Amino acid sequence: MNIPSILAKCAGKKNLSREEAFEMQNKIIKGKLSQDELLKIFQFFAARPITPAELMGILEATRKHMIKVPITSDALDVCGTGGDGQHTFNISTITAIICAATGVPIVKHCGRAASGICGSADLLKLLDVNIDLTPEQAVACFGTCGIVFLFAPNFQPGLKIVKDARKKFGGKTYFNFLGPMLNPASVSHQLIGVSDKTMMRLMGKTLIDFGSKKIILVHSEDGGDEVGLSEKTIIMEFDGTREQKKYELTHSDFGLPRFHGDLKTTSREENVSICRQILMGRSDEPKKNVAMANAALAFYTFGKVSNIRDGVRLAEETISSEKALKKLEQVIKVTHNL
Incomplete structure (x- = not known):
């Protein structure tokens, strides 16, 4: 046709x-x-x-049409669809770094902000991480650091074609939820934040059909595409048996206080500052808690912990020991010497 x-x-x-x-x-x-x-x-x-x-x-x-990255071992991607309009700090990137610091293998697909202030790629560039990697360099980085960031335009060249049309259209398109489903390494495990909760089941089932081992999708009732601590978070969990679980989590399930404030940021530079402050253990409590809650669910997604409270404790220890900060510093050094 x-x-x-x-x-x-x-x-x-x-x-x-x-x-x-x-x-x-x-x-x-x-x-x-x-x-x-x-x-x-x-x-x-x-x-x-x-x-x-x-x-x-x-x-x-x-x-x-995707340029593939030949990483064949199990790995986790943590990302979101974006489009929630909340302009929060870049939670998924911080989550990925915390997880990698504990030995969870991370292959994070990242891009620039489409409707938000600071996308994962924007943050990483300002942190001085080199994300302009070839597939061979990406494999080398992953082998050395246990984490690599794959900059979407380098591996999805065809998607550049729709950039202007998406901008002119102005609203969300199906490319918003397609992005998290296009990891160039076809990772085995994913934690995906979804701004449109009606898409969660379809995305999960489709990724399992394409060979994923474990997919967890989250949507906060406050509209966010990540685990939130102000309202309930809807969880949909899928595995290779096609079994589906749907449940809700609240701040108390993580053993963390409820937060009613605002996590919005106003600039990319503020995002960089928040990231560094969290990884150094010096951020304010609400931001640190949200990062730990998301890291806890990421740990659970990959099977690093059997329950999310253990995940929170692991995240807190990883931050307080500066392991997460050292992991970021390692990635910066390695990516500039490939």
């Missing part, structure tokens, strides 16, 4: 087959569509939920 036929089918509010979705995304990544056609597609999918067949086709096509 050609693109005009696919556009006509979308305009008629008809679902695409997996094959049609694959063909559509394949042509998008090859740059065969005009910006007007891209905007129409974004509008179609913004107006209704994406179907399992459509997501499978879109993901399959996007992964086909």
Whole structure:
């Protein structure tokens, strides 16, 4: 089916087959569509939920064009869809560093902020981590440090094509939740923050279908795409047996106080300061607690701990001993000497 036929089918509010979705995304990544056609597609999918067949086709096509990183051992990615509009400090990157400092192998997919103030890649560049790595350099970094950051544009060159159209569209598109599903190393375990809770089940099931061993998705009832300590956090847990668990966690489950304040940041420089303060154990209690709660669930996702309270204790010890700070310093040094 050609693109005009696919556009006509979308305009008629008809679902695409997996094959049609694959063909559509394949042509998008090859740059065969005009910006007007891209905007129409974004509008179609913004107006209704994406179907399992459509997501499978879109993901399959996007992964086909992905530059792969040959890391075959089990590893964890911690990331979020973004798009929650909360402009919090970069929790997933700090979580990844804390986890790596305990020996959890981390392969974190990262990008620049699309709608927020400071994306993971923005933060890492300001911290002086070299994220412009080739696949071979990424493997070497992972082998030395037990953690590597994969800068999305270096491994998803086709996605640059939609950058201007996404910016012009202004709102969330299916590329928001596609990003966390495109780790170039196809990691075995993922903790994913999701700003749109209606996407959690579909994302989890799809990733298991693509071979993941363990996926945990989180959505805070305050709208955030991470574990929160002000409202309940919805958890969906999937494993290779296709068993699905859904439950809720509150601040008390982590053994941490409830926090009613604001975690917003106003600049990239503030994000850098918060990151360093947390890793040095000098940040204010609410920010440190949120980082520890997310690290605790990441530990649990990979099987480092059997319960999240043990995860909180491990995170606290890793911060207070400065192991997390030393891990960041190691990554900075290694990435500049590859």
